Structure formats: structure tokens, C-alpha cells
Amino acid sequence: MSAARRPKALIAGGSVGGLFIGNMLVRQGWDVDIVERAAAGLAARGAGIAGHAELTAVLDAIGIDTARPVGIEVSGRVAFDRHGNERARFDYPQYLTSWSLIFNLLRAAFPPERYRVGVEVLDVVPDGARAVARLSTGETVTADLVVAADGMRSRIRGALAPAIQPVYAGYVAWRGVIDEMKLSPRFLAETFERYSFCFPPGGQFIGYPLAGADGSVARGRRRYNFLWYRHVPEGAALDRLLTDDSGHRHDHGIPPPLIRSTEIAQLRRDAGRDLPPSFVEVVLRADQSLLQPIYDLESRQMAFGTVALVGDAAFVCRPHVGIGVLKAAQDAAALAAALREAGSVTDALRQYDAARRPPCVEAVAFGRHLGDFITRGLPDPGAVGLSYDDIIRDSARLPRAEALRRRVMEEGIAS
Ligand SMILES: Cc1cc2nc3c(=O)[nH]c(=O)nc-3n(C[C@H](O)[C@H](O)[C@H](O)COP(=O)(O)OP(=O)(O)OC[C@H]3O[C@@H](n4cnc5c(N)ncnc54)[C@H](O)[C@@H]3O)c2cc1C
Incomplete structure (x- = not known):
């Protein structure tokens, strides 16, 4: 890695995973190109995500200034039953950020001329010791390292390990985002600033505040985000949700404008029946509803010679664990550290695989555990022996995060 020629990396995928590793490698002196399939629209993609001190540590280590708040602070979590009675509480200070906020920070830090959409x-x-990538432009790129940060349906992983496929978890997430100004004074006073859970039959509802579309965390400019996980067995019920009015089934997720109005009307009716009144308001007032089937994905290898899988291309854990973005950051930190330390790219990738696979396997298993009652369509987490208290505590537990935080703090990321 200390050769006179700067080592060259090609990164497939310009979302958070690609940008984490891209930024780290640039700062380690690599010659880095990121290519992103989507022509536009990435920055507007995300909804709310739970932030972690560990994520801030990674951003700081890349040299991204996080002195400015990157989210909204909440002091803890609270669980309600379906009638709105408080059933559990857990003190857990956390900042709630948004996917696009993290994406925009990473994007602004990366050399724009090396990011192609x-x-x-x-x-x-x-x-041999290099890899040759063929691009849709007709170009071929020879690189010392190719990083597949191309998401859950990674084309690169598909060619290297075709048996590894996402597995449907048996439920979907309905999501919605609402401008703060559209919510009632009562909701703003009593619920807006709390990270709230409730448990409608066969599902789980989560709501929390997030920054405004412009990143603002000032009162009046913020938004509220909800996620409603609902049991939907594979087959006719899932087909109906993913099929648009023209009869086309969107296997990999239906674009929000194409969700059938009858399905949204049904969601609203079900909200009235199954949710406490405060959360009914949230579902009814959301500007647009998003629908995402939930999957698990587990790779048996994260390294193939000089090709590394990073982020969702390697492992997808259910969103209850709340670490998709952090996991991509952790993968990138581990890969960058291994490339700094090892004598060759292939040795570095072997080290990376050994370091990252166990915690990723653990995170996927943990997500399955937390979502098991929804997969099985059971009325309540109690049916699998989980209390409300367990759920709101467990989902705050980060597998191995403490070890990563120490490592990032002690060693930094830039060489
Ligand atoms: C309902 C839901 C809730 C979530 N909540 C949270 C949360 O609270 N906290 C959290 O941390 N995470 C959360 N996540 C997960 C988080 O969004 C992902 O883990 C994260 O975006 C993964 O980033 P990535 O870069 O690995 O992959 P992706 O974001 O999937 O990006 C892959 C990129 O690669 C591009 N691409 C694909 N193929 C190619 C190709 N062949 N060539 C070039 N480019 C290509 C795609 O266009 C895409 O931009 C949630 C996910 C879901 C579904």
C-alpha cells in the first residue's frame, strides 16, 4: 500500500456505504472513484434513522464536522398499549437524525469530480492482483480494490455468490413523514418529542421526530416520522400491496406514487381501529406513504480476492436494530483499517472479512429475534416471551458497538 503508485479503488454504489469507504480511502491517499447507478434523487430518499454516538465518532474521524447538531435529541423511549396507556419507559439519550442528513454530509466531503451518477x-x-470492472458507459476500469456498496440486491455479489439472496421476513414497513406544522398542538405538546413505540395486533408502530427537509432542527421546521411494521404473509396479500393499478407487481418495492389508493385507505381505516388516537393523527396526516417489505440478508463471505462487500450488499438486518447506516460505517472503518495495516489488498480483505462477519451475523440474528412476533403474525410480543420493556431496551442495544467506538476513538480512521 506504500508503493509509489497510488492504489486505485472503484466503488460501486454512491449511497452511505460507498461514501463512508470512499471518504476514508481518499483520506488514506487512495485514488478513488465512486459510480452510482441512480441518475438523481438519492439525497431525498431517506426517512428518519436513529443516530448513535458511534456514528458521530466515525464521521468525526473522517473529518466531517459534527459540532453542529446532526439530529434531534430525545431522552429515552416510551411504549404505549393500543389504547395509549404508557406501559414501559427506558432512559436512553439518543439523537434522531435523518438518512439524507448523513448522506449529504458524506457527499459534501467527497471530491465531486470523482463521484459519477x-x-x-x-x-x-x-x-491477478487487480480487478477489472465493466461500466454501463462502455468503459472498463482496472483497480487494486473494487468495493461492492451496491445495496441489498448487489449485482456484484449476485455474480460472485449467486446463492445469497434476500429472504422476506413476513412483514412490511409502512412509513410516513409529516411536517411539524401539520400536527395538532396536543400531539406536539404530549408526543412529538418522545421516541414512542406501540403494539397494534400483529405489528409494531414507532414514531419519532426528525430534522426538517433542509436539515433544520429548529422548532416549527422539524418533521415527524412513523414506521408501522405489519404482518403480511408472502403470496396474495403481499402481491396485492406491491401491485400498481396497471397490474404490474413491483418485486423490489413499489414506488410511493404507485401504491394503490385502496391500500392507503385500508391502512388509514386500520389505524383508526388499532392505534391510539395520537398515532391515528400521524397516519392520517402523512403527506405520502411509503411501503417497504422487510428482508434479512446474510453473506457467507464479505471478501472475494480484491473485491469487498460493504453495507447492505453484504448483510441486511431488520430495521428494529436501527443500525443499517452504522453497520455500513463500521464495515468501512474496518476495511480502511485493514487496508492500512495489511501488506496486500487480499490480506487486508481477509482481515476485514474475519473482523466484520461475526458482528454482522449477530446483528441479523438480533433483528430476527426482535421481529419474530411480527413474522409469525402473533398479536403481541408477549406471545414470544418479550415484554414491552424488553423490546424498547433491546432495540437500543448495539451488538459490539462499544468495541468499535473504542477502536475508532483510539486509532482514528485517517492515516
Ligand atoms: C424500513 C427501513 C427502516 C430503516 N431504518 C434505519 C434506521 O433507523 N437506522 C439505520 O441506520 N438504518 C436504517 N435502515 C437501513 C439503511 O437505510 C440501510 O442500511 C443503508 O441505506 C445501507 O446503505 P448502503 O450504502 O449499504 O446501501 P444502499 O443505501 O441500498 O445503496 C446502494 C446504492 O448502490 C446503487 N447501485 C446499485 N447497483 C449498482 C451498480 N451495479 N452500480 C452502481 N451503483 C449501484 C444504488 O442505486 C444505491 O444508491 C432502514 C431500512 C429500512 C428498509
Whole structure:
């Protein structure tokens, strides 16, 4: 890695995973290109995500200034039953941020001339100590390292490990975001600033505040975000949700404007029946509803010679664990550290695989455990022996995060 020629990395995927590793490698002196398939619209993609001190540590280590708040502070979590009675409380100071806020910070830190949009990596072929990638533009790129940060349905992983496929978890997440100004004074006074859980039959509802679309955390400019996980067995029920009015089934997720109005009307009726009144308001006032089927994905290898899988391309854990973005950051930190320390890219990738696979396997298993009652369509977490208290505590537990935080703090990321 100390050769006179700067080592070259090609990163497939310009979302958070690609940008974490891209930024780290640039700061370690690599010659880095990111190619992103989507021509536009990434910055507007995300909804709310739970932030973690560990994530701030990674951003700081890259050199991204986090002195400015990157989210909204909440002091803890609270669980309600379906009638709105408080049933559990857990003190857990946390900042609630948004996906796009993190994305925008990472994007602004990366050299713009090395980030290409509307370009897809079609395939990657090993060539001795290097790898050759073929792009949708007709170009071929030879690199010392190719990082597949191309998400859950990674084309690169699909070619290297075709047996590894996302597995439907048996439920979907309905999501919605509402401008603060559209919510009632009562909701703002009593509920807005709390990280809230409740348990409608066969599902789980979560609501929390997030920054405004412009990143503002000032009163009046913020938004509220809800997630409603609902048991939907594979087959006719799922087909109906993913099929638009023209009869086309969107296997990989239906774009929000194409969700059938009858399905949204049903969601609203069910909210009236199954949620406490405060959360009914949230569902009814959301500008747009999003629908995401939930999957698990587990790779048996994160490294293939000089090709590394990062983030959702390698492992997807259910969102109850709340660490998709942090996991991508942790993968990137581990990969960057291994590339700094090892004598060759292949050795570094072996080290990376050994370091990251166990905690990722653990995180996927943990997500399955927390969502098991929804997968099975059981009326309440109690049916699998989990109390409300367990759920709101467990979902705050981060597998191995403490170890990562120490490592990031002690060693930094930039060389
Ligand atoms: C309902 C739900 C709630 C969530 N809540 C949270 C949360 O609270 N906290 C949290 O941390 N995470 C959460 N996540 C997960 C989080 O959004 C993901 O883990 C994270 O975005 C993964 O980033 P990534 O870069 O690995 O992959 P992605 O964000 O999927 O990005 C992959 C990128 O690669 C591009 N691409 C694909 N193929 C190619 C190709 N061949 N060539 C070039 N580019 C390509 C795609 O266009 C895309 O931009 C949630 C997810 C869901 C579904």
C-alpha cells in the first residue's frame, strides 16, 4: 500500500456505504472513484434513522464536522398499549437524525469530480492482483480494490455468490413523514418529542421526530416520522400491496406514487381501529406513504480476492436494530483499517472479512429475534416471551458497538 503508485479503488454504489469507504480511502491517499447507478434523487430518499454516538465518532474521524447538531435529541423511549396507556419507559439519550442528513454530509466531503451518477457497474472480473470492472458507459476500469456498496440486491455479489439472496421476513414497513406544522398542538405538546413505540395486533408502530427537509432542527421546521411494521404473509396479500393499478407487481418495492389508493385507505381505516388516537393523527396526516417489505440478508463471505462487500450488499438486518447506516460505517472503518495495516489488498480483505462477519451475523440474528412476533403474525410480543420493556431496551442495544467506538476513538480512521 506504500508503493509509489497510488492504489486505485472503484466503488460501486454512491449511497452511505460507498461514501463512508470512499471518504476514508481518499483520506488514506487512495485514488478513488465512486459510480452510482441512480441518475438523481438519492439525497431525498431517506426517512428518519436513529443516530448513535458511534456514528458521530466515525464521521468525526473522517473529518466531517459534527459540532453542529446532526439530529434531534430525545431522552429515552416510551411504549404505549393500543389504547395509549404508557406501559414501559427506558432512559436512553439518543439523537434522531435523518438518512439524507448523513448522506449529504458524506457527499459534501467527497471530491465531486470523482463521484459519477447514472453509471452502473455491470460486472467485475478478477485479473491477478487487480480487478477489472465493466461500466454501463462502455468503459472498463482496472483497480487494486473494487468495493461492492451496491445495496441489498448487489449485482456484484449476485455474480460472485449467486446463492445469497434476500429472504422476506413476513412483514412490511409502512412509513410516513409529516411536517411539524401539520400536527395538532396536543400531539406536539404530549408526543412529538418522545421516541414512542406501540403494539397494534400483529405489528409494531414507532414514531419519532426528525430534522426538517433542509436539515433544520429548529422548532416549527422539524418533521415527524412513523414506521408501522405489519404482518403480511408472502403470496396474495403481499402481491396485492406491491401491485400498481396497471397490474404490474413491483418485486423490489413499489414506488410511493404507485401504491394503490385502496391500500392507503385500508391502512388509514386500520389505524383508526388499532392505534391510539395520537398515532391515528400521524397516519392520517402523512403527506405520502411509503411501503417497504422487510428482508434479512446474510453473506457467507464479505471478501472475494480484491473485491469487498460493504453495507447492505453484504448483510441486511431488520430495521428494529436501527443500525443499517452504522453497520455500513463500521464495515468501512474496518476495511480502511485493514487496508492500512495489511501488506496486500487480499490480506487486508481477509482481515476485514474475519473482523466484520461475526458482528454482522449477530446483528441479523438480533433483528430476527426482535421481529419474530411480527413474522409469525402473533398479536403481541408477549406471545414470544418479550415484554414491552424488553423490546424498547433491546432495540437500543448495539451488538459490539462499544468495541468499535473504542477502536475508532483510539486509532482514528485517517492515516
Ligand atoms: C424500513 C427501513 C427502516 C430503516 N431504518 C434505519 C434506521 O433507523 N437506522 C439505520 O441506520 N438504518 C436504517 N435502515 C437501513 C439503511 O437505510 C440501510 O442500511 C443503508 O441505506 C445501507 O446503505 P448502503 O450504502 O449499504 O446501501 P444502499 O443505501 O441500498 O445503496 C446502494 C446504492 O448502490 C446503487 N447501485 C446499485 N447497483 C449498482 C451498480 N451495479 N452500480 C452502481 N451503483 C449501484 C444504488 O442505486 C444505491 O444508491 C432502514 C431500512 C429500512 C428498509
